[in-house]
Amino acid sequence: MSVWLDFEKPVMELELKIQELRAHAAEQGLEADDQLVELERRADALRRDIYARLTPYQRVQLARHPRRPYALDYIERCFTGWTELHGDRHFADDPAIVGGLALLEARPVMVIGQQKGRDTKENLMRRFGMPNPEGYRKALRLMQLAGRFHVPVVTLVDTPGAYPGLGAEERGQAEAIAVNLREMARLETPIVTVVIGEGGSGGALAIAVANVVLMFENSIYSVISPEGCASILWRDGKKGPLAAEALKLTAQDLLGLGIVDGILPEPLGGAHRDAAAAAATVRAAIVRQLDDLSGVSGPELVERRLGKFRGMGVFKESPA
Amino acid sequence: MTWLKRERTGIKKKKEPRSDVPEGLWTKCEGCGEALFQTVLEENLWTCPHCDHHFRVPARTAIGYLADPDTFTERFAGLEALDPLEFRDAKLPYPERLKAAQQETGQKDAALAGVATIGGKPVNLVVMDFFFMGGSMGSVVGEKVARAIETAVAERRALVIVSATGGARMQEGILSLMQLAKTSALLVRLQEARLPFVSILSDPSTAGVLASFASLGDVVLAEPKALVGFAGARVIRQTIGEELPPGFQRAEFVLEKGFIDRIVHRKRMRDEVSHILEFFWRSTRGFAPDGGESPHAFRPALPSADGGPGTSARSR
Ligand SMILES: [Zn+2]
Numbered sequence: 001m002s003v004w005l006d007f008e009k010p011v012m013e014l015e016l017k018i019q020e021l022r023a024h025a026a027e028q029g030l031e032a033d034d035q036l037v038e039l040e041r042r043a044d045a046l047r048r049d050i051y052a053r054l055t056p057y058q059r060v061q062l063a064r065h066p067r068r069p070y071a072l073d074y075i076e077r078c079f080t081g082w083t084e085l086h087g088d089r090h091f092a093d094d095p096a097i098v099g100g101l102a103l104l105e106a107r108p109v110m111v112i113g114q115q116k117g118r119d120t121k122e123n124l125m126r127r128f129g130m131p132n133p134e135g136y137r138k139a140l141r142l143m144q145l146a147g148r149f150h151v152p153v154v155t156l157v158d159t160p161g162a163y164p165g166l167g168a169e170e171r172g173q174a175e176a177i178a179v180n181l182r183e184m185a186r187l188e189t190p191i192v193t194v195v196i197g198e199g200g201s202g203g204a205l206a207i208a209v210a211n212v213v214l215m216f217e218n219s220i221y222s223v224i225s226p227e228g229c230a231s232i233l234w235r236d237g238k239k240g241p242l243a244a245e246a247l248k249l250t251a252q253d254l255l256g257l258g259i260v261d262g263i264l265p266e267p268l269g270g271a272h273r274d275a276a277a278a279a280a281t282v283r284a285a286i287v288r289q290l291d292d293l294s295g296v297s298g299p300e301l302v303e304r305r306l307g308k309f310r311g312m313g314v315f316k317e318s319p320a
Numbered sequence: 321m322t323w324l325k326r327e328r329t330g331i332k333k334k335k336e337p338r339s340d341v342p343e344g345l346w347t348k349c350e351g352c353g354e355a356l357f358q359t360v361l362e363e364n365l366w367t368c369p370h371c372d373h374h375f376r377v378p379a380r381t382a383i384g385y386l387a388d389p390d391t392f393t394e395r396f397a398g399l400e401a402l403d404p405l406e407f408r409d410a411k412l413p414y415p416e417r418l419k420a421a422q423q424e425t426g427q428k429d430a431a432l433a434g435v436a437t438i439g440g441k442p443v444n445l446v447v448m449d450f451f452f453m454g455g456s457m458g459s460v461v462g463e464k465v466a467r468a469i470e471t472a473v474a475e476r477r478a479l480v481i482v483s484a485t486g487g488a489r490m491q492e493g494i495l496s497l498m499q500l501a502k503t504s505a506l507l508v509r510l511q512e513a514r515l516p517f518v519s520i521l522s523d524p525s526t527a528g529v530l531a532s533f534a535s536l537g538d539v540v541l542a543e544p545k546a547l548v549g550f551a552g553a554r555v556i557r558q559t560i561g562e563e564l565p566p567g568f569q570r571a572e573f574v575l576e577k578g579f580i581d582r583i584v585h586r587k588r589m590r591d592e593v594s595h596i597l598e599f600f601w602r603s604t605r606g607f608a609p610d611g612g613e614s615p616h617a618f619r620p621a622l623p624s625a626d627g628g629p630g631t632s633a634r635s636r
Contacts, residue, residue, distance in 0.1 A: 162531075164551030164559050169569060172579045174530035174550035178504055182536055185505030201488075202500055202531040202550075209501050223488050223497040223528070233409035233490060247493045248405045257404065259494050302508075309505050310466065312498040313459035314404040317396075 005061050007050060008269075014043040047269055054218070057241035059250050060226060062218040063197045064160075067272035069279065070129075071098060071113025071156040074196060077279035078286065079104055079111060087138060091171060094135030095126045096163065097207070099142040104154075104286060110146035112139045112207055113156030116197075129198075130163035133176035136206050140180050143187055150298065152190040152290050155207040160225060162203030177206040184209035185306055188298025192289045194264070194282055195219045195251075196271075211305050212289045213260045215251035216278070218270055221260070222249035259312065349373050351545075365586045374543045374586055376523055378425065379432045379449035382482055386520075386590055387436035387445060394434040396467050399460045401429055407491040414491040417453065425452045429460040430485070433468050438480065439594020441601050442616050444472040447482040450524070455485035457529050458492040462499025465533055469506040472515055476607040476615045478597050479510060479517040483534040487527025500532035507536050515607060516600040518593055521548050521571065521580065535579070539596050541589070542571035542580045549574070 004012045021036050054062070062068070075082055079102035086093040099112040114131060117123030131139075139155075146153050162173050184191065184207075193210035199221030215221060224232075229247060230239035254260045264281050267274035293301065346355045351373025361368075365385050366375040377385075383392050407414040422428060430452040436445050446468045448455045465481065472479045488496035510517055519537025521530075524547035531550055534540075542548060549569035557564060567573045574580050584592045601607060606618025 162550065164555045166556060166560055166562075166564060166568075169549055169551065169556065170577050172535075172577065174527075175535040175579050177531040177550075178500075178533070178535040181501050181504035181532055182507050185501075186508045201497060202528055205497055205501055206531075209505060221494060223493055224490055229490050235410070239410070246405065246407050246409070247490070249494065254494055257494060259498060306505050306508065309498065309501045312495065312502055313463050314402050314492075314495055315459045315463055316400050316402055318398040318400065 003065065003067050005058070005065070007054075007058050007061075011043055011047050011050065011269075014039060014046060018043060051268060051270075055241070055245070056220075056247075056250050056253075057226065057244040059218045060220055060240070060244050062270045063220045065270060065272050068197055069271050069275040070118070071115045071158055071196065073275055074156055074194075074279050074282050075102065075111055075113065077276060078283040079109070082111070085142060088134040088141060090137060091134045092132075094132045094138060096129055096131040096159070097135035097139050099139055104283070104290070107290065108149075108151050109286075109290075110142050110151050110153045111156070112142055112153065113196075114159040114204075114207070116158060127163050129159045130161060130200075131159065131203060131206075132163050132165070132168050133171045133173050136162075136176040136180050139207050140183055143184060143191075147187040147189045150189050152192065152293070153187065153210075154286055155191065155193045155210065157193060157195040157199050157204045157208050157219075157221075158197035159200045159203050160198055161200035162206070177202045180206040181209055185309070186302055187305075188302055190290060190293035190296070190301055191305070192286055192293075194285065195221050195260070196282070200225060209305065209309065211293060211301060211308070212262075214262045214264055214285055214289075215254060215260045216264050216271060217251050217266050219251060220244075220249045221251075221254055222247050257314075347375075350375075367586050372544055372585065374523060374545065376450050376484065378451050379427065379447040379482075379484075382447050382484070382522070383432065383434075383436070383445065385586060386447070386480070386482065386593065387438060387443075388440065388590075392434050392436040392445065394432060395471070396433050396464050397428070399429065399463055401458055401460050401492070403491075404495060405491070405493045407493070409491070417491065421452045425449060427452050429464075430455045430457065430489075431461045431464050433464040435471075435475075435477065438478075438590060438597060440619075441594065441597040442475075442477040442607070443480045443597070444468040444475075444477045445480050445482075448484040448529075450484040450486075450522075453489065455483075455524075455529075456487060456489035456496070457485060457499050458489035458496050459499065461489075462496075462502050465499075465503045466506050469503070469510050473509050473513045476513075476515065476609060478515060478600065478607065480520065480593060481517070481533060481537075482520040482522055483525040483529055484522045485525060485527075485529040485534075487529055497528065500528050503533040504536060507533060514604055514610065516597060518596060520589070520593070521546050523547050526550070526569075527552075538600075539582075540580050541582050541584050541592065542574070543586055543589075544571060544583055546571045548580065 018039050081103040084100035098115045102111045114129045116129035117126040191210040193208045193213045195215040226240040226244035227237045229243040231237035251263045267277045271278035349368045352371035354370050366377050403414045431448045433446045516538050519540045521542040571583050606614030606616050608614040
């Protein structure tokens with residue numbers, strides 16, 4: 001079962017026709033004929049054309065695609081020996097963030113990611129990947145554990161944002177995020193972040209103060225959701241596409257602004273079209289980054305990470 | 321009550337502190353509805369003498385209430401926002417929004433930074449201004465906080481930041497978000513340098529700013545009834561589909577939940593901050609570096625007999 005986005009409609013029509021012809025040919029015991037080959041060529045060209053000219057909001061839709069691989073899909077394919085660890089030791093375990101021990105080839109790593117649900121039941125449990133404070137505190141506990149053993153930390157960002165709930169406020173959502181921002185900065189071990197889907201504001205940043213931040217080409221990273229921004233600045237939540245343009249939230253924009261360090265290509269049509277290929281890309285990128293960082297001392301890693309974020313911001317300065 | 325309205329829109333003095341209520345001889349208290357004389361409000365540091373409602377005040381005014389008289393020297397005043405995203409909302413491009421805010425407030429951006437003393441102790445002070453685009457933090461506010469932290473370390477001063485903000489500045493997109501990481505990360509250096517940070521939350525202190533430096537004070541103080549929260553109440557109500565408890569996200573609620581040390585009346589704030597800094601001041605021998613000499617005049621003093629703030633360190 002495929003899920004089609006509105007802008008994919010022309011491809012969808014061709015694909016359905018191709019499927020129909022294929023089924024018909026199979027029924028008749030025939031070889032694929034010229035018409036089928038031609039249709040497939042056209043579908044492929046059309047897909048290339050559409051995906052070469054995606055608007056920011058179309059990328060938002062891809063980043064939120066219900067079939068898009070989530071953190072656990074990557075963890076399963078990129079690592080071995082995955083051993084999930086639970087709980088913040090204070091209040092609860094938050095299923096919106098998963099974390100645990102894993103092996104990347106022979107190398108131990110601590111992997112942490114925001115996890116969305118695949119169906120309604122799972123989304124209820126994981127709150128659509130929107131963490132509570134205890135999720136961030138669990139993530140920090142695991143990162144600090146990794147730090148003590150100089151085990152590299154890999155974080156996979158995919159959240160609409162921190163959960164806006166009564167309990168989250170009562171248990172200090174803002175404090176939990178703030179503490180992570182400070183404590184990640186001083187972790188004496190390599191940190192590599194991959195934005196695999198949605199990078200929703202402070203809720204994403206709270207696990208993304210990394211030495212290297214990579215983004216999938218159809219992932220997004222923003223200070224506010226386009227809909228949230230539209231409802232405030234346009235007074236109309238349906239103006240999301242306009243806000244998405246204005247916010248400069250695509251991987252290409254963020255690379256240009258110097259916020260991320262690299263863009264990972266996705267399979268044609270988006271990561272959900274070929275999860276195995278997408279995972280192979282993530283895995284290769286993490287291996288390369290960790291190889292680059294493996295000889296760097298703990299204090300030097302902290303120095304570089306602090307320096308990287310210290311330099312962010314655009315302003316002018318006149319003599320006062 | 322027509323006379324009241326007429327009065328409000330009538331006379332305007334030049335040097336009055338601006339607030340979110342119209343200027344004039346009378347101002348109606350948002351807390352108790354009492355009509356208050358402008359002069360009474362000024363005498364009471366823009367708090368209501370009847371119900372203690374704390375009016376929002378611009379950064380300059382807040383500095384006057386918090387720093388020792390005539391000790392504030394502004395720094396980094398030449399910083400000004402750019403428009404890297406070429407952001408345009410429904411009506412206006414960002415540079416025009418900025419210009420309007422600058423004309424309205426007489427400030428270049430949503431925070432003032434500088435050095436001062438509080439009860440005689442040397443501090444790096446950053447005070448946010450809610451009247452400048454909702455006190456939103458973009459690159460300029462983030463940079464002022466960052467430099468305040470760095471110079472506090474270099475000059476061995478305490479750090480005091482007064483928040484008054486709706487959060488990150490959307491018009492600077494992801495660059496605003498990164499100010500959260502930039503400011504919070506630099507506090508590592510302040511901690512390593514063994515220098516204290518007092519975070520003061522005034523109304524409102526919310527969203528991205530609360531999710532960064534504002535929550536990270538060694539001591540966190542708040543003005544009475546200040547709005548202190550991460551997510552907006554409307555969004556939370558929509559998400560959970562139920563009404564929120566009375567006093568939700570007010571300073572008193574947040575104190576009860578354990579994320580604020582003390583709620584302090586504006587009239588007592590300077591003394592409280594001075595008193596708190598005094599402990600760190602003495603324990604570090606005038607903010608001296610490890611094993612070194614204090615770069616500032618250091619006069620150990622005993623607290624007054626009633627346990628209130630000591631006074632001798634304040635003499636200059
Ligand atoms: Zn009142």
